[in-house]
Amino acid sequence: MHYAYFELVGMIVGTYLFSDTLAWISAYLLLFLALEDWHTKRIHADILIPYIIYLFIQSWGDPKILTACVVMIISLFLVYHRQAMGSGDIPVLLLITLTTSSQIFPLTLLVASISAVLYLVKHHVHRLPFVPFLYFGWLSMTLIEKIVTPLAS
Template structure:
């Protein structure tokens, strides 16, 4: 029964996070309570907003204008719901995952994120993990990130709080694996797409997910 509750709670959190990111990316006020279709503007009924289930029944299309809102939307939503359920036992990791999901969606949409929402979280993590190992790595990454932002222009300023959150929310080894995998994923994407710029947060999130799933199931 407890696992069912955790799964349902994560369904609500993931669905709300996706909705919030969509609204901010499309400059839609969060004060509008009713969910609606971004294509036709029609208000959605409650049975159109059930996480995963509604997307599967409607085949990832709006019930009213029949516009597709993503071929793999239900799979994406279910994937993050399951990740949240698996990570429920470690609250710091779970909360970090929610932030990463939100910021990744924003970064994918407009390559700009509301990184300021991470500052209170970083402050809490500094109180929680203020040992010499974490602090030294934090200072090192902060200096390197500032150099990449100010002088090399190869990193966005919004990526710095994300990196600091990742450092302070886990062990240095896990952070190193996350950063390595994220950079490799980003490099493969650049080689495949032949683009000069990319949203880096989704690749960091991908590295973070892969690392945590490896720890959960293979260690």
């Protein structure tokens, strides 16, 4: 069944994001990491480092750099002091911060958090891999933004 979902997501991503190269690359990197996190509860987040550096350079001077720095500081606190999330979530959050607008980023986190809480309640578990939910929130908000923006014009 996972292969069917993978193909469906690939079709949606390819259809709506193909013209936006950064969104397309981000979608496939996040999909890979989401599937890996779901199955192994670990991710190889180091594959995102070169891409994040590229996004930092491309976004230099943009206010989202400040947002990315704040996200990184809060994430480091949550990982190393509170142990409330895994260290692999930091690069994923940075990628999401650098590829979304300031309006879409909080909505992405909101959708990811609500869907994760619903999953926790439904399946009666206490811990879960969060990258799949971050990917779901990012993909949902990115696709909605791609569909709604032309309609608003």
